[in-house]
Amino acid sequence: MSALGDLARVRVQGFVKYEPQPGVTYPEVLIIDDPLRARLRSVALGVGGAMLGLITYVVLAPWVVTGVAGVFWLAEGSPSTFMPWAHQVTNTFSEPSGMVATQLGLATLIPISMALVLLVHRFHPRWLHSVQPGFRWRFAFVTGAVALLVLGAVWAISRIGQSWTVQPEPAFWGFVLAILLTSPLQAAAEEYFFRGYLLQAIHTTAPNSPWFGVVGSAAIFALMHGTQNLPAFLYRFVFGVLAGWLVVKTGGLEAGIAAHVANNVIAFGWAALSGTMVATRTTTATTWAELAVSLAGFAGFAAVAVVIARRMQVATTTPGVRFGATDEV
Template sequence: MDRFATERTPSGARYDEILSGADDQPKLPSLVGIMTAVLLFLLVAPAVSQLMAALGWLLLSPGGEYADWLRAVARFDIPWGMLSAHLALITLIPISLAIVLLVHRRHPEWLASVRPWFRWRYLLISMAVAFVVFNLMLFARQLGQPFPVLQPQADYWVFLAVTVLTSPLQAAAEEFFFRGYLLQAFQTLLPRPWFGVICSAVLFALFHGTQNLPLFLDRFAFGVLAGILVVRTGGLEAAIGAHAVNNLMAFGYAGLYSTIAQVKATQVIGWADLAWDLGGFGVFALLALLIGRRLRLAVTTPPAGGGSSGTWPRRP
């Protein structure tokens, strides 16, 4: 187990500074870690998705051509498609934790927060606040317009079960990867408060594939606000809460009024859509910051000699 012993986490460090050490610390581990993380994302997630698609073909025996099955899975025409894609993205959690441990020699629990691992109360409160804020914005946006006709799609309840069971983990995985590992790693390359936030937000938006400018800016802005929350609150909880609720609402409501495949295929939004989304994200971010202060959340790692030592394995 000694080969997994980790370096001590810096005391009094912000979340984005956790992977930092001395000022003259070589940048090579971070460059290697970032490239490895991106490469593993591009290799592992598609491989898991394809394996899940093949497993579904064998288990469900849908008939027809295998190529048609693959297209249906990729489009989210069937619940197995959503399950496959979400399980593929969930692999970002072990990828992020492994790189922190093996490349940076830091205990993976510090990827969640500065007090290490999750502050569950704040996470649950963040999800509740996001649910209220995002639904109020959705209601306000609908005022003066005809209310959409309720027409649940085929297999809606199966889709809903998959959404509830996997979307929170999928959202957490993206936060671990982008606002967690990549934000911390970029910050070691240029120790400025904005650098890790901006770089991780750009990659987050780019990795969502084909999109018009407003949709790119929508995702970039969410990444920036989530990154600011992570740094200012000392952990991933608020970002995960907002991301999970956003995905649950997007897929849950889509299946009631149109189809989940239509949401999955979205590549274009308008400037008004961007403005509404920014309003909702902005209100949530402000409330999450205020609640974090009210709860007196720690925003830096424990001082030297206090709290967790930051080494692993733990010594008796």
């Protein structure tokens, strides 16, 4: 296993041509400090890489979803004609198999993002995790626990006056397993692509301010959710902006992933417990009141996550310049 790992590292390193400049923030990682020719190259790769990533996902994810659904369909004894069955379970989450297949399809955004950083931009994929570089597991676990507490409390408060009827889904434990195993992958995948690769790639086209990458990636994230009313669109857009702001302020994806995972586990967990999984999966609308409460929760978590990052002194810039706990990004 060690030999295989060493071989993989050598293969990856063979594609690496650039390293980030020292002391730069997360959005600036893919910018090359070279003459005009390299600057134009960065812009072209930023636009082209973003388009290539979206196209690759649109082509690859359905194959993964169909393949995983096919395995479940065979395991269940081919209960009906495959394609109508697969379409129904993946689009409505009427069965745990539909959730697993769909969320594993979304998880393809992780290898897609890493491949783009390595093969298109020629940087090591470890810079996609954070400016450390690498994934900061301790920070992720701490912010994950805080996200569950903060977002869970806000969600509970938002339900005051509503029904708390417990009527578990028929396949409740199957849903619990699907949520615990695949929701973190799905949430992390969206963060890796939208707040990770896409934010960095868009930033290369307008490097004077991180907000172009933050807002641009958030807009694409919201639009990718398809048909939705205005509050639902703004919910996803503003969440994307807050998650992007967290990336800039904390130097990595961990806090955004924590918020995304906590949100999805709470939403789908209650859906499984209350028998509303199909309704939760297929909803395309939210109210202005729900929008305000949810975004207040995300904003509160983001503020706490930044404080935690400073207390833990997590890196907010690439190695080369030391920043103290009170320095601004």
